Amino acid sequence: xxxxxxxxxxxxxxxxxxxxxxxxxxxxxxxxxxxxxxxxxxxxxxxxxxxxxxxxxxxxxxxxxxxxxxxxxxxxxxxxxxxxxxxxxxxxxxxxxxxxxxxxxxxxxxxxxxxxxxxxxxxxxxxxxxxxxxxxxxxxxxxxxxxxxxxxxxxxxxxxxxxxxxxxxxxxxxxxxxxxxxxxxxxxxxxxxxxxxxxxxxxxxxxxxxxxxxxxxxxxxxxxxxxxxxxxxxxxxxxxxxxxxxxxxxxxxxxxxxxxxxxxxxxxxxxxxxxxxxxxxxxxxxxxxxxxxxxxxxxxxxxxxxxxxxxxxxxxxxxxxxxxxxxxxx
Numbered sequence: 509x510x511x512x513x514x515x516x517x518x519x520x521x522x523x524x525x526x527x528x529x530x531x532x533x534x535x536x537x538x539x540x541x542x543x544x545x546x547x548x549x550x551x552x553x554x555x556x557x558x559x560x561x562x563x564x565x566x567x568x569x570x571x572x573x574x575x576x577x578x579x580x581x582x583x584x585x586x587x588x589x590x591x592x593x594x595x596x597x598x599x600x601x602x603x604x605x606x607x608x609x610x611x612x613x614x615x616x617x618x619x620x621x622x623x624x625x626x627x628x629x630x631x632x633x634x635x636x637x638x639x640x641x642x643x644x645x646x647x648x649x650x651x652x653x654x655x656x657x658x659x660x661x662x663x664x665x666x667x668x669x670x671x672x673x674x675x676x677x678x679x680x681x682x683x684x685x686x687x688x689x690x691x692x693x694x695x696x697x698x699x700x701x702x703x704x705x706x707x708x709x710x711x712x713x714x715x716x717x718x719x720x721x722x723x724x725x726x727x728x729x730x731x732x733x734x735x736x737x738x739x740x741x742x743x744x745x746x747x748x749x750x751x752x753x754x755x756x757x758x759x760x761x762x763x764x765x766x767x768x769x770x771x772x773x774x775x776x777x778x779x780x781x782x783x784x785x786x787x788x789x790x791x792x793x794x795x796x797x798x799x800x801x802x803x804x805x806x807x808x809x810x811x812x813x814x815x816x817x818x819x820x821x822x823x824x825x826x827x828x829x830x831x832x833x834x835x836x837x838x
Contacts, residue, residue, distance in 0.1 A: 530714075532828040533572035534809040537564055537585050537707035539595040539821030541755045541801040546818060546836045554835060557594055561823040561833040564588035568707055569825055578709040578717035578751070579617050586613075586636040586719045589705035593675045595821070596703025598634060599668075600675055601723025603682040604730050609673055611723050613639040614650075614737040618716030618745035625650040625737035632660045633668040636721045639737070641665065650737060678726070685727040704736055706743070706753025706802075710809045716751040718743050718767075725758075734758025740768035747807060749774040750781055755820065756793065756800010764792045770804060781806035789814040 539561060544553075568585030572578070590598025601609045613635035614625035624643025627650065632638045641663040642651050651659060661667070706720035720743045722736040735742030735758035742758065744767035745751035752767035761767075766788050773784035785804050793800060794816040801815025803822060811826045819836035 529827045530808060531712055532809060533569075533578075533581075533710060533712050534805050534811055534824070534826045534828075535565065535568045535572060535581055535585065535707065535709040536803040536805055536811045536813060536824035536826075537561070537568065537589065537705070537822065538753065538755050538801065538803045538813070539564075539589055539705050540703040541815045541820035542799055542817035543596070543703050543821070544819070544835075549835070557821055557835060558833045560589070560592040560594050561821060562831065564592070564707070565823040565825065565831055565833070568709060569831070572709060572711055575712055577713075578711040578715045579615070581709040581711065582707040582717045582719035583615065583636060583640060585707035585709075586705055586721050587634045589707075590634050590636060590721055595705045596678075596723045597705040597721040599673055600678065601673055602678050602703060602726040604724070604732070605682075605686065605727045606730050607682065608730065609723055610728075610730065610732075611635045611721070612733055612737040613719075613721040614739060614743040615639045615643060615719040616717065616739060616743055616745040616751070617643070618718075618747040618751055621746060623649050623739045623743075625739065625743070626656040627652045627733045627737045628731060629653065629656050629660075630673075631657055631667045633666045633672065636719050637663075637665050639719075639721075649739060678723075681726050689727070704742070704755035706736075706755060708745070708751040708753050708803050708805045710751070710805050710807070714747065714807065716745045716747050716805060716807065718745040718751040718753045720753045722755075735761035735766070738762055740765050742767060744768050744771055746771055750784075750804050750806045752785075752802055752804045754800065754802040756802075756817070757798050760793055760796050760798030761800065764788070764796070764798065766793060766798075766802070770802075774806065781810050782812050785812040785814050789816050
């Protein structure tokens, strides 16, 4: 379901944007796509999700209002989502088939395409900070396992006990999935293969950034890594084009280099952010079993939030306008 906050101006250039709009910040975030069917979401549960989305949006927006960087804003927003047990990242991460939580995260700075990513880690309270440590404290882009954890400790990051990351809902989801597998009756509920959090932002200086964090797929094979930490697949940022954070069937996002494809369409085909994002989500991904969605912001601060499944937890502020949070259809 294509969604953008600004449908009247889809030009690839500044179009009729005023200079005032060009110097205002924008931020968008997601808490996963297709993870809860509308029919099963109670009013109380929906209220909890909206509150968590608003809190994360405000965490990022507060940085931008104070003339902070897009990089710091997406970090703050994703940390808030990681700390909320409702979402599949950090505290609410799902379990793999061995009953272990393996977390992935990535961050990218659109100013110079610096990036950092971690995969298959457990321990840091906020995996996005471990990804940022890779970017800022190493010569690498991606680190995994013990090496990533060692760097996180050297960076002074907070580590949490296993109880912090355990949620009864995620444990039950694992047991339900394993029971279905044992009987050969596992269905195609996207909730088992979806679940990610992420944020994108444009600051008042015109810089872009993206950050994404996930626990992966419920009952995934130990060692599986999805699109989240793969730069250009689930996470991408470049000041010249856009910043993107994806959520969905990670293997398909990787195969189609989803995040970078949006930037390439803007750069090489002159498409608007809305058109490029819609094409990737509704064509490249949807037609190849790639259910999911993404949030994106372009160099002019325009926001796009398309998804091709039943819903996507999402929130945004465009050009310092009103805050929006949504779960299912607009």
